[in-house]
Amino acid sequence: MAPGEIPAFLRSLSIFRGLDPPALEKVAALSRFMTFEAGQRVFDAGGKCDAFYAVREGGVKLYRLAGDGREQVMQHIGPGRTFAEAALLSLGVFPVSAAATETPTVVATIRGGPFLELFREDEGLARAMVAALSSRLHLLIERVEELTIANAAARLARHVLKLPAKGPADKPVVELPMAKKDLAHHLAITPETLSRLLRRWQDRGLVISDRRELTILDPQRLLAIADGEDADS
Amino acid sequence: MAPGEIPAFLRSLSIFRGLDPPALEKVAALSRFMTFEAGQRVFDAGGKCDAFYAVREGGVKLYRLAGDGREQVMQHIGPGRTFAEAALLSLGVFPVSAAATETPTVVATIRGGPFLELFREDEGLARAMVAALSSRLHLLIERVEELTIANAAARLARHVLKLPAKGPADKPVVELPMAKKDLAHHLAITPETLSRLLRRWQDRGLVISDRRELTILDPQRLLAIADGEDADS
DNA sequence: CGGTGCGTTGACATTTCTCAACTGTTGTGG
């Protein structure tokens, strides 16, 4: 495993994003990657919680066994997500069981005892973690609000208007932050619909769409569309 | 203001949910409600961050002033959401300005200095906050995944399957956690569509829908629908 | 100079919404 790989991976987790390198190194020192096969247990419900985890590759299911042996899957954890961190921090025991669902599943294990100690000693760590988590939470809340808007045009308009604007005040230019394909997925629409919406707006003089750049000609109407007021014309 | 109102409000915030009462009281002691009128400033960008906030009623916009005086609204914060907590914990200065958008807007102000002190002294507070935030984050990630599924039937099926099941193993019964109206909104569909979907499933013998209770007759097909594999039939 | 993949466009199918009417439930005041 390449050196420096663990810190890089940890930094990609929402819980550690924004951590300064020294703190990251300290956490990395408590961590190692483990590989599981599909079905293999990571931990069992009821056990003492002595670590928390982050999926790097594959997937993990969190489940509970009912009295009659049925398993109720509570969550599927995919790459880039952590699990059992809340259990470690507040409960001390695992409230659910965890098992890999794919082969191979690579999971980073962060040792709980030393981590809690670090968390206690290093005030900056706790602060950075709360800050990172709450920022991410706000982003996701925004995203959910965006996705809850039924209208595809409104979703797109809202997203575009929230992008940072460059250029002159009367003709703001925004740069699409990702490929149109991915933007479409982000907005839960198809690339075709995205393409057609931009086309229509351009035809009606609302914007000029050029590759990744959007020049906004009529912010007023765009705002109306974002609020679902405009019949989108 | 009724006594005990502040702790009750604080507990409703994702950042403090799950805090034990004593800790909550300590935080509440640093907090008070303030009322703003639309347009009134809560704080200005660049100022020293000496507090963080939670909206109780009304709304707050976070914005930046561009060189030419234009304001770029970064976020709208509605009831039940906090703001500036990341700024307090990691930056120390406000990176944006904040102003009320409605009259009246009621905001809880948590004094930053004492709060940071509390955060440092009381290890349980920091742990509980991280635990609460990360739990909430996982919930929201689930929700985004759910909303990103194009198909309304798949969204509903997925949601239903994730509800805790009561009753016998061969005929699990789940209880809808909210009014159908609200469930529909949660899934970003109309109540009519929800009603028709349940009707169709019942007609085809997949479920029995009775008021708030759903008896699941054919988990297999339901799973297929959740994965978008079934032509929904 | 192909090849590969994104983006666009068109025609068509399907889903989902909208509007409107109706039913059933619940809670309230007489």
Place this chain on the structure above:
DNA sequence: CCACAACAGTTGAGAAATGTCAACGCACCG
């Protein structure tokens, strides 16, 4: 205890939005 208002839920018909499939252009890359 009943009548009634208010509101959640259901159903139908038709409209509109969005997805699907297929073809094509265009840029980038080896």
